[in-house]
Amino acid sequence: MSECKKDECKERHSKNLSLLLKIASKMTPGEDLKDLLPKLMNFMGEDLGIIRGMVSIFNRKNSSIIVSSSFGMTDEEKSKGIYQLGEGITGKVVESGEAIVIPDITSDERFLNRTGSSGMDKKIAFICVPVKTTSEVIGSLSIDKPYDERRFIDDDLKILKIITTMISKSVQLHRAIHEEQTLSMENNRLQDSLKQKYNPKNIIGNSSIMQNMYELIEKISKTSSTAIIFGESGSGKELVAQAIHYSSDRATKPFVTFNCAALPESLIESELFGHGKGAFTGAITEKEGKFQAADGGSIFLDEVGELSLTAQSKLLRVLQEREIEKVGTNEQVKIDVRVIAATHRDLLQLVEDGEFRLDLYYRLNVFPIMVPPLRDRKTDIPLLVDMFIKKYSEITNNLVTRISTPAIDMLMSYHWPGNVRELENCIERAVILAEDEVIHGYNLPPSLQTIGNVIPEDSGKLQRHLDLVEYEFVIEELKRTRGKIRAAATNLGITYRQFGLRVEKYGIDIDKFK
Template identity: 40%
Template sequence: MSVTTLQDDKLQPYMGTLQSIVSELGSQKPFQSTLKSLLQTLSENHNFRRPHIVIFDPETRTLKLTLAHGLESEDSIEYEPGVGVTGQVFTTGTPVIVPRMKEHPAFLNKAFGRTDEELAELAFICVPIAIPGREGDAGEVIGTLSVDLPSDTAESLEGQTRFLEVVAGMVANHATYLQEEIARQNHMMAQGINGGELSDADAASANIIVASKSMKLVLNQVSQVGPSRATALLRGESGTGKELLAEAIHQASPRRDNPLIKLNCAALPSELVESELFGYQKGAFTGAVQDKKGLFELANNGTLFLDEVGELSPTAQAKVLRAIQEQEIQRLGSEKTLSVDVRLICATHRPLEELVEKGEFREDLYYRINVFPVFIPPLRERREDILPLSEHFLSTYAEEYERNIKRISTPAIDLLMQYHWPGNIRELKNCIERAVLVCDEQVIRTYHLPPSLQTAESTATDSNLSFCEAVAKFEQELLVDALKKARGNMLQAARDLRVSYRIVNYKVKKYGIDAKKFAVARGRTR
């Protein structure tokens, strides 16, 4: 749909709202927070009251009021498909305009507790939220977007409806996540689990920064397994953030107020891992001068995270299996059995299936810890996360080392995006820390990055480049960075570069740089 049916003098506010919505949908916030902000934007930028989203629940075959701005009551409100205005819009896939609520026989007024005076003065618009289908297919309607607004002329209400159809089309993908969340909540309730979406606070507490769909799926899996006591197995290459996800699972569980104990099974010799896990009695071996609790005891009523579980010795594997099955352990040198209530999270970068075939890992233990596997993709397969992670690390280390570094230059970002990151997030973190330490400017540039990332092309040292060509490359980088900072204002860019406007204007034309495209830039490099 198009908003061109709106009068030209009223078009600009709607375009501004659409720009805000695009920015919201492109943010890294959880989808519920994004849609809540969107509804608030509709309310604040226009005279829309009570904007709300209703989503169809395939399991109960009802429409559920899922998100609303201005709803005081938290009671669950449901609609039947085909019944009332909302139900009719969902069933037909066609918008409905109610010029005055009180005069429309199908308007049910089930939510918000509208007064008789409001019913007599307010109009109501409801548009379908549909996932686009293939060519010739109308697509699947999964919910509705509705608003209250003052009664107006038919032409004005029609224009408002066209605008809301545009908004509904923009939020359709996020609305599918809402539908999946409703289905997941139903499943969790059926299993007797009090589940919920991984909250902003939980994600922030674990410093989880994601933008890619693959990692959002991983976080969704974390929110699914977190509230249960099921054993989770985190699979992925070294440096992908398995420990942070273990923390997120713990924070999403009812055990969040109890200890989260961690052990890297590869960091200790096999003979010491057992004493660390299960503890020992005084005199159990030379040097055991007093009793010591093991990590299973310390994690009682909490969570135990075993990183690199594939490195456990056969003896330790047998004892871990018993601890999982019987919820009992024995300290080394003791015959006394201790009961423990521990939720186990394991992680490994090794192919456990191959280890089982070789007889290096117990098959029964493998099936015990592989209850809920979570596969974490390497950084090279989720490049959308590189920039937000880099900016996060830049902010962290700039503050820690007291460096006044504002952002990462565009060529440096390109270099970060092109690299294959064998060390994943850990390598990226170290890379940005080094860049912050060596940077003596307010911008991290390509030459501040480690040599392992450098290429002849990126550093302008290709043997095919002349001195003048190499200088030209550097000039273009400085110009682009200055124009981004100045939002396309060449006069301000000249001031920042401490050169005349004439020189900047000449260089911009020489290199074919379009300064206007930076006028609306919001500094994605920061």
């Protein structure tokens, strides 16, 4: 029905196009619909020459349709614009999902003028288009236009259909984003609760290799099977053994530890299995061994690789028969003990060297757990440091509230051959040495002093220490001033040039602080 003249048509098309572009540019995924709709109505007012316009939203809960955003309407008119499904033109459009076009609304009996809009004494063209998603009608978009522009009515209908499609896409996008956020929040919540479940309270570390280990601990603790923990000295094997025991249903029963490397071979058997009265010289009374003491619970056999071949064969029997024989007796005692062994040695190599029984190796290796060395999970260092600072602040009664950047850098770049035990000792010492509630780089042991390579080799002990302190001050000030040399120099009471010389001396990269 477009009866517009050629030039008029051209002008309208370019206006329509500009309108669509303006609307599209506002429809970014982050844009809230509440902000978007008023802008959209204003653009329509500017470019479509409408008298009034409104976007109504269908509220499924109470079946009412209310005006959400409008153009050319007072707040009072807006507030009156409430329709029930099927009521008036808007209600019918939302109910049927079909657009309605009326060249002169004032003579149409479906028109209720619920809003009480003025100017209805003149003829007015009206278009109302549903806003629908693929599955439902969510509202409508309607406009009033001067009657004498009705020749553009087909074009206007097309434009309105495009705009409502855009609104509906935006609504769907918002819903999808909202759903995704809800899902991801739910996912995070579930993951956190899993983490809490799997994260044994006594073990610190959130790195992914530790998370994998927690999952394994959780699985093992549900069984009564033998487990063996491999890992370097000081990496936390005993903590893992405790975690297995205390998250199992044996938690209320004893957890007995035994270090297989700590006793001479002659004493190991009687310690583990006990002995009868007079079993050997000095055995004046009967004695219960560690296995019996652990009955119903778990025994942690640390350094299992150090057991003699004789002790190994006795251990093998315990694992196979679930009974022990006290030294010097023929009495068999049934026991119910879960064995958790640990070693820092390469057991297969010991087997190859004839120092460890292959059959015992297989018996122990039911559930192997590898505790990663600290150098493979350096992201856990800050957490461990925090925990040890709190622990030793309390024990030593010397309050430490933080650790300086150079000090944490030093801890992060060290290779930790002694693992967490070495880190713990290091923090204990630093807490004792700390004087201003802060652990500084110079409070850490000399083995960690990585800036040592920028301090001349031949500098004496005193000079070296002074350099370390100076370095620490320079770094702290750069951190505080975010790399502003002049401010840092002023704060330290030295000149810009003197500060620059120190930056050069210690090879400090200023950009790292900006």
